[in-house]
Amino acid sequence: MPTTINESAIETSFEYIHSRLPEEFKSVKLGIICGTGLGTLVETIDPATKHEFHYGDIPGFSPSKVIGHASKLVFGHLGDARTPTVFMVGRFHYYEGHTMQQCTLPVRVMKLLGVETLIVTNAAGSLNPNQKVGDLMVIHDHIFLPGLVGNHPLIGTNLNSFGTRFPSMSDAYSYRLRRLAFLAGHQVGISLDTMHEGVYCMVGGPSFETSAESRLLAQNGGDAVGMSTIPEVVVARHCGIQVLGISLMTNAVVxxxxxxxxxxxxxxxxxxxxxxxxxxxxxxxxxANHEEVLETGAARTADMQRLVKKIADLLVTDQ
Structure with missing residues:
Protein backbone atom coordinates (compact mmCIF):
# COMPACT_ATOMS: atom_id res chain seq x y z
CA MET A 1 0.00 0.00 0.00
CA PRO A 2 1.40 3.47 -0.82
CA THR A 3 2.52 5.76 2.00
CA THR A 4 0.91 8.86 0.48
CA ILE A 5 -2.45 9.27 -1.23
CA ASN A 6 -3.18 11.66 -4.09
CA GLU A 7 -5.84 12.01 -6.76
CA SER A 8 -3.88 9.78 -9.12
CA ALA A 9 -3.68 6.89 -6.63
CA ILE A 10 -7.40 7.15 -5.90
CA GLU A 11 -8.22 7.26 -9.60
CA THR A 12 -6.12 4.13 -10.23
CA SER A 13 -8.02 2.20 -7.56
CA PHE A 14 -11.33 3.44 -8.93
CA GLU A 15 -10.53 2.57 -12.54
CA TYR A 16 -9.51 -0.99 -11.63
CA ILE A 17 -12.87 -1.56 -9.93
CA HIS A 18 -15.08 0.44 -12.27
CA SER A 19 -13.75 -1.19 -15.43
CA ARG A 20 -14.66 -4.64 -14.10
CA LEU A 21 -18.19 -3.86 -12.93
CA PRO A 22 -21.36 -4.67 -14.88
CA GLU A 23 -23.40 -1.68 -16.02
CA GLU A 24 -25.88 -1.94 -13.14
CA PHE A 25 -23.09 -1.21 -10.62
CA LYS A 26 -21.21 1.45 -12.57
CA SER A 27 -22.81 3.94 -10.18
CA VAL A 28 -23.89 3.03 -6.64
CA LYS A 29 -25.52 5.45 -4.19
CA LEU A 30 -25.11 3.45 -0.97
CA GLY A 31 -21.92 2.29 0.69
CA ILE A 32 -21.58 0.18 3.84
CA ILE A 33 -18.44 -0.41 5.92
CA CYS A 34 -18.76 -3.62 7.92
CA GLY A 35 -16.94 -3.60 11.26
CA THR A 36 -15.36 -6.37 13.33
CA GLY A 37 -17.56 -9.46 13.41
CA LEU A 38 -20.21 -7.76 11.26
CA GLY A 39 -18.97 -8.86 7.83
CA THR A 40 -21.91 -11.24 7.50
CA LEU A 41 -24.00 -8.19 6.62
CA VAL A 42 -22.93 -8.90 3.06
CA GLU A 43 -24.97 -12.10 3.20
CA THR A 44 -28.10 -9.94 3.04
CA ILE A 45 -27.54 -9.19 -0.65
CA ASP A 46 -28.89 -11.22 -3.55
CA PRO A 47 -26.14 -13.77 -4.34
CA ALA A 48 -27.08 -13.73 -8.02
CA THR A 49 -26.01 -10.08 -8.28
CA LYS A 50 -22.87 -10.32 -6.14
CA HIS A 51 -19.54 -9.09 -7.50
CA GLU A 52 -16.44 -9.36 -5.30
CA PHE A 53 -12.98 -7.80 -5.38
CA HIS A 54 -10.34 -8.99 -2.92
CA TYR A 55 -8.35 -6.12 -1.43
CA GLY A 56 -5.10 -7.72 -2.47
CA ASP A 57 -6.11 -7.38 -6.14
CA ILE A 58 -7.12 -3.71 -6.00
CA PRO A 59 -4.32 -1.17 -6.51
CA GLY A 60 -3.82 0.82 -3.31
CA PHE A 61 -5.78 -1.63 -1.14
CA SER A 62 -4.25 -4.10 1.33
CA PRO A 63 -5.74 -7.18 3.04
CA SER A 64 -6.69 -6.64 6.68
CA LYS A 65 -4.81 -8.77 9.17
CA VAL A 66 -7.53 -8.53 11.82
CA ILE A 67 -9.70 -11.57 12.66
CA GLY A 68 -13.30 -10.83 11.63
CA HIS A 69 -12.35 -8.76 8.57
CA ALA A 70 -12.67 -10.64 5.27
CA SER A 71 -10.82 -8.04 3.15
CA LYS A 72 -13.08 -7.74 0.12
CA LEU A 73 -15.16 -5.14 -1.67
CA VAL A 74 -18.56 -6.54 -2.59
CA PHE A 75 -21.25 -5.13 -4.89
CA GLY A 76 -24.84 -6.32 -4.92
CA HIS A 77 -28.54 -5.46 -4.59
CA LEU A 78 -29.63 -4.88 -1.00
CA GLY A 79 -33.08 -5.19 0.56
CA ASP A 80 -36.55 -5.41 -0.91
CA ALA A 81 -35.88 -2.25 -2.93
CA ARG A 82 -32.82 -3.96 -4.47
CA THR A 83 -30.61 -0.94 -3.86
CA PRO A 84 -27.26 -1.14 -5.70
CA THR A 85 -24.76 -1.15 -2.82
CA VAL A 86 -21.02 -1.46 -2.27
CA PHE A 87 -19.91 -3.24 0.91
CA MET A 88 -16.47 -2.85 2.41
CA VAL A 89 -16.13 -6.19 4.22
CA GLY A 90 -13.29 -5.43 6.58
CA ARG A 91 -11.51 -2.10 6.95
CA PHE A 92 -7.93 -0.87 7.21
CA HIS A 93 -6.93 0.08 10.76
CA TYR A 94 -4.48 2.72 11.89
CA TYR A 95 -3.00 0.26 14.41
CA GLU A 96 -2.06 -2.14 11.60
CA GLY A 97 0.56 0.40 10.52
CA HIS A 98 -1.43 2.18 7.83
CA THR A 99 -1.53 5.96 7.68
CA MET A 100 -4.84 7.73 8.16
CA GLN A 101 -4.83 8.53 4.44
CA GLN A 102 -4.42 4.84 3.60
CA CYS A 103 -7.20 3.86 6.00
CA THR A 104 -9.61 6.18 4.24
CA LEU A 105 -8.65 5.55 0.60
CA PRO A 106 -11.69 3.26 0.06
CA VAL A 107 -14.04 6.08 1.06
CA ARG A 108 -12.53 8.28 -1.65
CA VAL A 109 -13.02 5.44 -4.12
CA MET A 110 -16.64 5.09 -3.00
CA LYS A 111 -17.15 8.78 -3.75
CA LEU A 112 -15.92 8.26 -7.31
CA LEU A 113 -18.26 5.26 -7.62
CA GLY A 114 -21.19 7.58 -6.90
CA VAL A 115 -21.85 6.86 -3.22
CA GLU A 116 -24.01 9.54 -1.59
CA THR A 117 -24.84 7.77 1.69
CA LEU A 118 -22.37 5.80 3.83
CA ILE A 119 -23.38 3.47 6.66
CA VAL A 120 -20.40 2.81 8.92
CA THR A 121 -20.63 0.00 11.48
CA ASN A 122 -18.23 -1.02 14.20
CA ALA A 123 -17.81 -3.08 17.34
CA ALA A 124 -17.30 -0.86 20.38
CA GLY A 125 -16.89 -0.96 24.12
CA SER A 126 -19.64 0.64 26.18
CA LEU A 127 -18.62 3.54 28.43
CA ASN A 128 -22.24 4.20 29.39
CA PRO A 129 -23.81 1.89 32.00
CA ASN A 130 -27.18 2.33 30.28
CA GLN A 131 -25.80 0.60 27.17
CA LYS A 132 -25.51 -3.14 27.69
CA VAL A 133 -23.48 -5.69 25.76
CA GLY A 134 -25.46 -6.46 22.60
CA ASP A 135 -27.12 -3.02 22.45
CA LEU A 136 -26.80 -0.79 19.39
CA MET A 137 -25.72 2.84 19.48
CA VAL A 138 -26.52 5.24 16.67
CA ILE A 139 -23.65 7.71 16.64
CA HIS A 140 -24.65 11.36 16.89
CA ASP A 141 -21.19 12.81 17.58
CA HIS A 142 -17.61 11.73 18.09
CA ILE A 143 -14.34 12.43 19.90
CA PHE A 144 -11.38 11.80 17.59
CA LEU A 145 -8.41 11.44 19.93
CA PRO A 146 -5.76 10.61 17.27
CA GLY A 147 -7.03 13.48 15.15
CA LEU A 148 -6.82 15.96 18.03
CA VAL A 149 -3.08 15.25 18.36
CA GLY A 150 -2.30 15.40 14.65
CA ASN A 151 -2.98 11.89 13.28
CA HIS A 152 -5.69 13.14 10.93
CA PRO A 153 -6.68 11.88 7.45
CA LEU A 154 -6.91 15.40 6.02
CA ILE A 155 -3.39 16.49 7.00
CA GLY A 156 -1.21 17.37 4.03
CA THR A 157 -2.13 18.79 0.65
CA ASN A 158 -5.88 19.17 0.39
CA LEU A 159 -7.54 17.09 -2.31
CA ASN A 160 -9.52 19.99 -3.75
CA SER A 161 -11.40 17.80 -6.21
CA PHE A 162 -13.06 16.10 -3.22
CA GLY A 163 -13.70 18.91 -0.75
CA THR A 164 -12.75 22.10 1.06
CA ARG A 165 -9.58 22.62 3.10
CA PHE A 166 -11.51 23.14 6.35
CA PRO A 167 -14.65 20.95 6.44
CA SER A 168 -17.05 21.23 9.36
CA MET A 169 -17.64 18.17 11.52
CA SER A 170 -20.38 19.64 13.71
CA ASP A 171 -22.95 17.92 11.46
CA ALA A 172 -20.94 14.77 10.74
CA TYR A 173 -23.83 12.41 11.50
CA SER A 174 -27.02 13.19 9.60
CA TYR A 175 -30.15 13.70 11.72
CA ARG A 176 -32.27 12.36 8.86
CA LEU A 177 -30.28 9.13 8.73
CA ARG A 178 -30.27 8.74 12.52
CA ARG A 179 -34.03 9.08 12.54
CA LEU A 180 -34.34 6.50 9.76
CA ALA A 181 -32.18 4.09 11.78
CA PHE A 182 -34.56 4.19 14.76
CA LEU A 183 -37.59 3.96 12.50
CA ALA A 184 -36.04 0.95 10.77
CA GLY A 185 -35.28 -0.69 14.11
CA HIS A 186 -38.88 -0.25 15.20
CA GLN A 187 -40.25 -1.61 11.93
CA VAL A 188 -38.15 -4.79 12.03
CA GLY A 189 -39.01 -5.53 15.65
CA ILE A 190 -35.83 -4.46 17.43
CA SER A 191 -36.69 -3.12 20.87
CA LEU A 192 -35.81 0.56 20.95
CA ASP A 193 -34.78 -0.01 24.57
CA THR A 194 -31.72 -1.71 23.08
CA MET A 195 -31.00 1.14 20.64
CA HIS A 196 -29.41 4.36 21.84
CA GLU A 197 -27.83 7.55 20.56
CA GLY A 198 -24.40 8.51 21.77
CA VAL A 199 -20.87 9.80 21.34
CA TYR A 200 -18.26 7.46 19.86
CA CYS A 201 -14.63 7.92 20.89
CA MET A 202 -11.74 6.68 18.78
CA VAL A 203 -8.43 5.60 20.32
CA GLY A 204 -5.44 4.44 18.31
CA GLY A 205 -5.31 0.85 19.61
CA PRO A 206 -4.55 -1.99 19.38
CA SER A 207 -4.49 -2.28 23.18
CA PHE A 208 -7.78 -1.92 24.99
CA GLU A 209 -8.04 1.16 27.19
CA THR A 210 -6.91 1.35 30.80
CA SER A 211 -9.61 2.04 33.36
CA ALA A 212 -8.19 5.55 33.89
CA GLU A 213 -8.37 6.26 30.15
CA SER A 214 -11.92 4.93 30.06
CA ARG A 215 -12.96 7.17 32.96
CA LEU A 216 -11.44 10.14 31.15
CA LEU A 217 -13.51 9.41 28.04
CA ALA A 218 -16.71 8.77 29.99
CA GLN A 219 -16.33 11.88 32.11
CA ASN A 220 -15.90 13.96 28.96
CA GLY A 221 -19.08 12.78 27.28
CA GLY A 222 -18.09 9.51 25.62
CA ASP A 223 -20.65 6.71 25.42
CA ALA A 224 -18.62 4.14 23.47
CA VAL A 225 -15.01 3.63 22.49
CA GLY A 226 -13.37 1.87 19.55
CA MET A 227 -10.38 1.89 17.22
CA SER A 228 -11.87 2.89 13.86
CA THR A 229 -14.72 4.65 12.05
CA ILE A 230 -13.97 8.33 12.65
CA PRO A 231 -11.27 8.71 9.97
CA GLU A 232 -13.71 7.22 7.44
CA VAL A 233 -16.46 9.56 8.63
CA VAL A 234 -14.21 12.62 8.40
CA VAL A 235 -13.19 11.79 4.82
CA ALA A 236 -16.77 10.95 3.84
CA ARG A 237 -17.95 14.33 5.06
CA HIS A 238 -15.01 16.01 3.32
CA CYS A 239 -16.33 14.36 0.13
CA GLY A 240 -19.90 15.52 0.77
CA ILE A 241 -21.19 12.02 1.59
CA GLN A 242 -23.96 11.75 4.20
CA VAL A 243 -23.06 9.42 7.09
CA LEU A 244 -24.87 7.07 9.45
CA GLY A 245 -22.76 5.40 12.14
CA ILE A 246 -23.89 2.37 14.15
CA SER A 247 -21.89 0.80 16.98
CA LEU A 248 -22.57 -2.65 18.40
CA MET A 249 -21.71 -2.80 22.09
CA THR A 250 -19.56 -5.93 22.27
CA ASN A 251 -18.04 -5.46 25.72
CA ALA A 252 -18.42 -3.33 28.84
CA VAL A 253 -15.37 -1.11 29.28
CA VAL A 254 -13.58 -1.32 32.63
CA ALA A 288 -11.77 -6.84 27.67
CA ASN A 289 -10.80 -9.31 24.97
CA HIS A 290 -11.22 -9.67 21.20
CA GLU A 291 -12.95 -13.06 21.48
CA GLU A 292 -15.83 -11.44 23.36
CA VAL A 293 -16.08 -8.82 20.63
CA LEU A 294 -16.41 -11.49 17.94
CA GLU A 295 -18.91 -13.56 19.94
CA THR A 296 -21.22 -10.59 20.53
CA GLY A 297 -20.98 -9.58 16.88
CA ALA A 298 -22.02 -13.07 15.82
CA ALA A 299 -24.90 -13.15 18.30
CA ARG A 300 -26.40 -9.89 17.03
CA THR A 301 -25.80 -10.59 13.33
CA ALA A 302 -29.45 -11.25 12.43
CA ASP A 303 -30.63 -8.00 14.00
CA MET A 304 -27.91 -6.02 12.26
CA GLN A 305 -28.79 -7.60 8.92
CA ARG A 306 -32.50 -6.82 9.28
CA LEU A 307 -31.76 -3.28 10.46
CA VAL A 308 -29.41 -2.36 7.62
CA LYS A 309 -31.68 -3.90 4.96
CA LYS A 310 -34.62 -1.87 6.26
CA ILE A 311 -32.55 1.33 6.38
CA ALA A 312 -31.60 0.78 2.74
CA ASP A 313 -35.28 0.36 1.82
CA LEU A 314 -36.29 3.50 3.77
CA LEU A 315 -33.61 5.50 2.00
CA VAL A 316 -35.41 4.77 -1.27
CA THR A 317 -38.86 5.77 -0.01
CA ASP A 318 -37.59 8.78 1.98
CA GLN A 319 -36.21 10.68 -1.02
Missing amino acids: ITRGRNAKKDVLIDAGLPHDHLAHEEVERDAIV
Missing part, protein backbone atom coordinates in the same frame (compact mmCIF):
# COMPACT_ATOMS: atom_id res chain seq x y z
CA ILE A 255 -14.04 2.08 34.29
CA THR A 256 -13.70 1.25 38.00
CA ARG A 257 -10.35 1.73 39.71
CA GLY A 258 -9.80 -1.87 40.75
CA ARG A 259 -8.58 -3.16 44.08
CA ASN A 260 -6.51 -0.84 46.24
CA ALA A 261 -3.29 -2.65 47.13
CA LYS A 262 -2.36 -0.24 49.94
CA LYS A 263 -5.80 -0.56 51.50
CA ASP A 264 -5.59 -4.36 51.46
CA VAL A 265 -2.24 -4.26 53.28
CA LEU A 266 -3.62 -1.87 55.89
CA ILE A 267 -6.61 -4.16 56.45
CA ASP A 268 -4.37 -7.20 56.85
CA ALA A 269 -2.21 -5.29 59.33
CA GLY A 270 -5.19 -4.06 61.34
CA LEU A 271 -4.37 -0.43 60.58
CA PRO A 272 -6.78 2.45 59.76
CA HIS A 273 -7.90 2.32 56.15
CA ASP A 274 -11.21 4.18 55.83
CA HIS A 275 -9.48 7.11 54.11
CA LEU A 276 -8.71 4.77 51.19
CA ALA A 277 -12.28 3.85 50.35
CA HIS A 278 -11.77 3.41 46.60
CA GLU A 279 -14.30 1.43 44.63
CA GLU A 280 -13.11 -2.15 44.32
CA VAL A 281 -13.63 -4.77 41.66
CA GLU A 282 -11.92 -7.97 40.63
CA ARG A 283 -10.52 -6.64 37.38
CA ASP A 284 -9.54 -10.01 35.96
CA ALA A 285 -13.19 -11.04 35.82
CA ILE A 286 -14.13 -8.28 33.36
CA VAL A 287 -11.00 -7.69 31.31
Whole structure:
Protein backbone atom coordinates (compact mmCIF):
# COMPACT_ATOMS: atom_id res chain seq x y z
CA MET A 1 0.00 0.00 0.00
CA PRO A 2 1.40 3.47 -0.82
CA THR A 3 2.52 5.76 2.00
CA THR A 4 0.91 8.86 0.48
CA ILE A 5 -2.45 9.27 -1.23
CA ASN A 6 -3.18 11.66 -4.09
CA GLU A 7 -5.84 12.01 -6.76
CA SER A 8 -3.88 9.78 -9.12
CA ALA A 9 -3.68 6.89 -6.63
CA ILE A 10 -7.40 7.15 -5.90
CA GLU A 11 -8.22 7.26 -9.60
CA THR A 12 -6.12 4.13 -10.23
CA SER A 13 -8.02 2.20 -7.56
CA PHE A 14 -11.33 3.44 -8.93
CA GLU A 15 -10.53 2.57 -12.54
CA TYR A 16 -9.51 -0.99 -11.63
CA ILE A 17 -12.87 -1.56 -9.93
CA HIS A 18 -15.08 0.44 -12.27
CA SER A 19 -13.75 -1.19 -15.43
CA ARG A 20 -14.66 -4.64 -14.10
CA LEU A 21 -18.19 -3.86 -12.93
CA PRO A 22 -21.36 -4.67 -14.88
CA GLU A 23 -23.40 -1.68 -16.02
CA GLU A 24 -25.88 -1.94 -13.14
CA PHE A 25 -23.09 -1.21 -10.62
CA LYS A 26 -21.21 1.45 -12.57
CA SER A 27 -22.81 3.94 -10.18
CA VAL A 28 -23.89 3.03 -6.64
CA LYS A 29 -25.52 5.45 -4.19
CA LEU A 30 -25.11 3.45 -0.97
CA GLY A 31 -21.92 2.29 0.69
CA ILE A 32 -21.58 0.18 3.84
CA ILE A 33 -18.44 -0.41 5.92
CA CYS A 34 -18.76 -3.62 7.92
CA GLY A 35 -16.94 -3.60 11.26
CA THR A 36 -15.36 -6.37 13.33
CA GLY A 37 -17.56 -9.46 13.41
CA LEU A 38 -20.21 -7.76 11.26
CA GLY A 39 -18.97 -8.86 7.83
CA THR A 40 -21.91 -11.24 7.50
CA LEU A 41 -24.00 -8.19 6.62
CA VAL A 42 -22.93 -8.90 3.06
CA GLU A 43 -24.97 -12.10 3.20
CA THR A 44 -28.10 -9.94 3.04
CA ILE A 45 -27.54 -9.19 -0.65
CA ASP A 46 -28.89 -11.22 -3.55
CA PRO A 47 -26.14 -13.77 -4.34
CA ALA A 48 -27.08 -13.73 -8.02
CA THR A 49 -26.01 -10.08 -8.28
CA LYS A 50 -22.87 -10.32 -6.14
CA HIS A 51 -19.54 -9.09 -7.50
CA GLU A 52 -16.44 -9.36 -5.30
CA PHE A 53 -12.98 -7.80 -5.38
CA HIS A 54 -10.34 -8.99 -2.92
CA TYR A 55 -8.35 -6.12 -1.43
CA GLY A 56 -5.10 -7.72 -2.47
CA ASP A 57 -6.11 -7.38 -6.14
CA ILE A 58 -7.12 -3.71 -6.00
CA PRO A 59 -4.32 -1.17 -6.51
CA GLY A 60 -3.82 0.82 -3.31
CA PHE A 61 -5.78 -1.63 -1.14
CA SER A 62 -4.25 -4.10 1.33
CA PRO A 63 -5.74 -7.18 3.04
CA SER A 64 -6.69 -6.64 6.68
CA LYS A 65 -4.81 -8.77 9.17
CA VAL A 66 -7.53 -8.53 11.82
CA ILE A 67 -9.70 -11.57 12.66
CA GLY A 68 -13.30 -10.83 11.63
CA HIS A 69 -12.35 -8.76 8.57
CA ALA A 70 -12.67 -10.64 5.27
CA SER A 71 -10.82 -8.04 3.15
CA LYS A 72 -13.08 -7.74 0.12
CA LEU A 73 -15.16 -5.14 -1.67
CA VAL A 74 -18.56 -6.54 -2.59
CA PHE A 75 -21.25 -5.13 -4.89
CA GLY A 76 -24.84 -6.32 -4.92
CA HIS A 77 -28.54 -5.46 -4.59
CA LEU A 78 -29.63 -4.88 -1.00
CA GLY A 79 -33.08 -5.19 0.56
CA ASP A 80 -36.55 -5.41 -0.91
CA ALA A 81 -35.88 -2.25 -2.93
CA ARG A 82 -32.82 -3.96 -4.47
CA THR A 83 -30.61 -0.94 -3.86
CA PRO A 84 -27.26 -1.14 -5.70
CA THR A 85 -24.76 -1.15 -2.82
CA VAL A 86 -21.02 -1.46 -2.27
CA PHE A 87 -19.91 -3.24 0.91
CA MET A 88 -16.47 -2.85 2.41
CA VAL A 89 -16.13 -6.19 4.22
CA GLY A 90 -13.29 -5.43 6.58
CA ARG A 91 -11.51 -2.10 6.95
CA PHE A 92 -7.93 -0.87 7.21
CA HIS A 93 -6.93 0.08 10.76
CA TYR A 94 -4.48 2.72 11.89
CA TYR A 95 -3.00 0.26 14.41
CA GLU A 96 -2.06 -2.14 11.60
CA GLY A 97 0.56 0.40 10.52
CA HIS A 98 -1.43 2.18 7.83
CA THR A 99 -1.53 5.96 7.68
CA MET A 100 -4.84 7.73 8.16
CA GLN A 101 -4.83 8.53 4.44
CA GLN A 102 -4.42 4.84 3.60
CA CYS A 103 -7.20 3.86 6.00
CA THR A 104 -9.61 6.18 4.24
CA LEU A 105 -8.65 5.55 0.60
CA PRO A 106 -11.69 3.26 0.06
CA VAL A 107 -14.04 6.08 1.06
CA ARG A 108 -12.53 8.28 -1.65
CA VAL A 109 -13.02 5.44 -4.12
CA MET A 110 -16.64 5.09 -3.00
CA LYS A 111 -17.15 8.78 -3.75
CA LEU A 112 -15.92 8.26 -7.31
CA LEU A 113 -18.26 5.26 -7.62
CA GLY A 114 -21.19 7.58 -6.90
CA VAL A 115 -21.85 6.86 -3.22
CA GLU A 116 -24.01 9.54 -1.59
CA THR A 117 -24.84 7.77 1.69
CA LEU A 118 -22.37 5.80 3.83
CA ILE A 119 -23.38 3.47 6.66
CA VAL A 120 -20.40 2.81 8.92
CA THR A 121 -20.63 0.00 11.48
CA ASN A 122 -18.23 -1.02 14.20
CA ALA A 123 -17.81 -3.08 17.34
CA ALA A 124 -17.30 -0.86 20.38
CA GLY A 125 -16.89 -0.96 24.12
CA SER A 126 -19.64 0.64 26.18
CA LEU A 127 -18.62 3.54 28.43
CA ASN A 128 -22.24 4.20 29.39
CA PRO A 129 -23.81 1.89 32.00
CA ASN A 130 -27.18 2.33 30.28
CA GLN A 131 -25.80 0.60 27.17
CA LYS A 132 -25.51 -3.14 27.69
CA VAL A 133 -23.48 -5.69 25.76
CA GLY A 134 -25.46 -6.46 22.60
CA ASP A 135 -27.12 -3.02 22.45
CA LEU A 136 -26.80 -0.79 19.39
CA MET A 137 -25.72 2.84 19.48
CA VAL A 138 -26.52 5.24 16.67
CA ILE A 139 -23.65 7.71 16.64
CA HIS A 140 -24.65 11.36 16.89
CA ASP A 141 -21.19 12.81 17.58
CA HIS A 142 -17.61 11.73 18.09
CA ILE A 143 -14.34 12.43 19.90
CA PHE A 144 -11.38 11.80 17.59
CA LEU A 145 -8.41 11.44 19.93
CA PRO A 146 -5.76 10.61 17.27
CA GLY A 147 -7.03 13.48 15.15
CA LEU A 148 -6.82 15.96 18.03
CA VAL A 149 -3.08 15.25 18.36
CA GLY A 150 -2.30 15.40 14.65
CA ASN A 151 -2.98 11.89 13.28
CA HIS A 152 -5.69 13.14 10.93
CA PRO A 153 -6.68 11.88 7.45
CA LEU A 154 -6.91 15.40 6.02
CA ILE A 155 -3.39 16.49 7.00
CA GLY A 156 -1.21 17.37 4.03
CA THR A 157 -2.13 18.79 0.65
CA ASN A 158 -5.88 19.17 0.39
CA LEU A 159 -7.54 17.09 -2.31
CA ASN A 160 -9.52 19.99 -3.75
CA SER A 161 -11.40 17.80 -6.21
CA PHE A 162 -13.06 16.10 -3.22
CA GLY A 163 -13.70 18.91 -0.75
CA THR A 164 -12.75 22.10 1.06
CA ARG A 165 -9.58 22.62 3.10
CA PHE A 166 -11.51 23.14 6.35
CA PRO A 167 -14.65 20.95 6.44
CA SER A 168 -17.05 21.23 9.36
CA MET A 169 -17.64 18.17 11.52
CA SER A 170 -20.38 19.64 13.71
CA ASP A 171 -22.95 17.92 11.46
CA ALA A 172 -20.94 14.77 10.74
CA TYR A 173 -23.83 12.41 11.50
CA SER A 174 -27.02 13.19 9.60
CA TYR A 175 -30.15 13.70 11.72
CA ARG A 176 -32.27 12.36 8.86
CA LEU A 177 -30.28 9.13 8.73
CA ARG A 178 -30.27 8.74 12.52
CA ARG A 179 -34.03 9.08 12.54
CA LEU A 180 -34.34 6.50 9.76
CA ALA A 181 -32.18 4.09 11.78
CA PHE A 182 -34.56 4.19 14.76
CA LEU A 183 -37.59 3.96 12.50
CA ALA A 184 -36.04 0.95 10.77
CA GLY A 185 -35.28 -0.69 14.11
CA HIS A 186 -38.88 -0.25 15.20
CA GLN A 187 -40.25 -1.61 11.93
CA VAL A 188 -38.15 -4.79 12.03
CA GLY A 189 -39.01 -5.53 15.65
CA ILE A 190 -35.83 -4.46 17.43
CA SER A 191 -36.69 -3.12 20.87
CA LEU A 192 -35.81 0.56 20.95
CA ASP A 193 -34.78 -0.01 24.57
CA THR A 194 -31.72 -1.71 23.08
CA MET A 195 -31.00 1.14 20.64
CA HIS A 196 -29.41 4.36 21.84
CA GLU A 197 -27.83 7.55 20.56
CA GLY A 198 -24.40 8.51 21.77
CA VAL A 199 -20.87 9.80 21.34
CA TYR A 200 -18.26 7.46 19.86
CA CYS A 201 -14.63 7.92 20.89
CA MET A 202 -11.74 6.68 18.78
CA VAL A 203 -8.43 5.60 20.32
CA GLY A 204 -5.44 4.44 18.31
CA GLY A 205 -5.31 0.85 19.61
CA PRO A 206 -4.55 -1.99 19.38
CA SER A 207 -4.49 -2.28 23.18
CA PHE A 208 -7.78 -1.92 24.99
CA GLU A 209 -8.04 1.16 27.19
CA THR A 210 -6.91 1.35 30.80
CA SER A 211 -9.61 2.04 33.36
CA ALA A 212 -8.19 5.55 33.89
CA GLU A 213 -8.37 6.26 30.15
CA SER A 214 -11.92 4.93 30.06
CA ARG A 215 -12.96 7.17 32.96
CA LEU A 216 -11.44 10.14 31.15
CA LEU A 217 -13.51 9.41 28.04
CA ALA A 218 -16.71 8.77 29.99
CA GLN A 219 -16.33 11.88 32.11
CA ASN A 220 -15.90 13.96 28.96
CA GLY A 221 -19.08 12.78 27.28
CA GLY A 222 -18.09 9.51 25.62
CA ASP A 223 -20.65 6.71 25.42
CA ALA A 224 -18.62 4.14 23.47
CA VAL A 225 -15.01 3.63 22.49
CA GLY A 226 -13.37 1.87 19.55
CA MET A 227 -10.38 1.89 17.22
CA SER A 228 -11.87 2.89 13.86
CA THR A 229 -14.72 4.65 12.05
CA ILE A 230 -13.97 8.33 12.65
CA PRO A 231 -11.27 8.71 9.97
CA GLU A 232 -13.71 7.22 7.44
CA VAL A 233 -16.46 9.56 8.63
CA VAL A 234 -14.21 12.62 8.40
CA VAL A 235 -13.19 11.79 4.82
CA ALA A 236 -16.77 10.95 3.84
CA ARG A 237 -17.95 14.33 5.06
CA HIS A 238 -15.01 16.01 3.32
CA CYS A 239 -16.33 14.36 0.13
CA GLY A 240 -19.90 15.52 0.77
CA ILE A 241 -21.19 12.02 1.59
CA GLN A 242 -23.96 11.75 4.20
CA VAL A 243 -23.06 9.42 7.09
CA LEU A 244 -24.87 7.07 9.45
CA GLY A 245 -22.76 5.40 12.14
CA ILE A 246 -23.89 2.37 14.15
CA SER A 247 -21.89 0.80 16.98
CA LEU A 248 -22.57 -2.65 18.40
CA MET A 249 -21.71 -2.80 22.09
CA THR A 250 -19.56 -5.93 22.27
CA ASN A 251 -18.04 -5.46 25.72
CA ALA A 252 -18.42 -3.33 28.84
CA VAL A 253 -15.37 -1.11 29.28
CA VAL A 254 -13.58 -1.32 32.63
CA ILE A 255 -14.04 2.08 34.29
CA THR A 256 -13.70 1.25 38.00
CA ARG A 257 -10.35 1.73 39.71
CA GLY A 258 -9.80 -1.87 40.75
CA ARG A 259 -8.58 -3.16 44.08
CA ASN A 260 -6.51 -0.84 46.24
CA ALA A 261 -3.29 -2.65 47.13
CA LYS A 262 -2.36 -0.24 49.94
CA LYS A 263 -5.80 -0.56 51.50
CA ASP A 264 -5.59 -4.36 51.46
CA VAL A 265 -2.24 -4.26 53.28
CA LEU A 266 -3.62 -1.87 55.89
CA ILE A 267 -6.61 -4.16 56.45
CA ASP A 268 -4.37 -7.20 56.85
CA ALA A 269 -2.21 -5.29 59.33
CA GLY A 270 -5.19 -4.06 61.34
CA LEU A 271 -4.37 -0.43 60.58
CA PRO A 272 -6.78 2.45 59.76
CA HIS A 273 -7.90 2.32 56.15
CA ASP A 274 -11.21 4.18 55.83
CA HIS A 275 -9.48 7.11 54.11
CA LEU A 276 -8.71 4.77 51.19
CA ALA A 277 -12.28 3.85 50.35
CA HIS A 278 -11.77 3.41 46.60
CA GLU A 279 -14.30 1.43 44.63
CA GLU A 280 -13.11 -2.15 44.32
CA VAL A 281 -13.63 -4.77 41.66
CA GLU A 282 -11.92 -7.97 40.63
CA ARG A 283 -10.52 -6.64 37.38
CA ASP A 284 -9.54 -10.01 35.96
CA ALA A 285 -13.19 -11.04 35.82
CA ILE A 286 -14.13 -8.28 33.36
CA VAL A 287 -11.00 -7.69 31.31
CA ALA A 288 -11.77 -6.84 27.67
CA ASN A 289 -10.80 -9.31 24.97
CA HIS A 290 -11.22 -9.67 21.20
CA GLU A 291 -12.95 -13.06 21.48
CA GLU A 292 -15.83 -11.44 23.36
CA VAL A 293 -16.08 -8.82 20.63
CA LEU A 294 -16.41 -11.49 17.94
CA GLU A 295 -18.91 -13.56 19.94
CA THR A 296 -21.22 -10.59 20.53
CA GLY A 297 -20.98 -9.58 16.88
CA ALA A 298 -22.02 -13.07 15.82
CA ALA A 299 -24.90 -13.15 18.30
CA ARG A 300 -26.40 -9.89 17.03
CA THR A 301 -25.80 -10.59 13.33
CA ALA A 302 -29.45 -11.25 12.43
CA ASP A 303 -30.63 -8.00 14.00
CA MET A 304 -27.91 -6.02 12.26
CA GLN A 305 -28.79 -7.60 8.92
CA ARG A 306 -32.50 -6.82 9.28
CA LEU A 307 -31.76 -3.28 10.46
CA VAL A 308 -29.41 -2.36 7.62
CA LYS A 309 -31.68 -3.90 4.96
CA LYS A 310 -34.62 -1.87 6.26
CA ILE A 311 -32.55 1.33 6.38
CA ALA A 312 -31.60 0.78 2.74
CA ASP A 313 -35.28 0.36 1.82
CA LEU A 314 -36.29 3.50 3.77
CA LEU A 315 -33.61 5.50 2.00
CA VAL A 316 -35.41 4.77 -1.27
CA THR A 317 -38.86 5.77 -0.01
CA ASP A 318 -37.59 8.78 1.98
CA GLN A 319 -36.21 10.68 -1.02
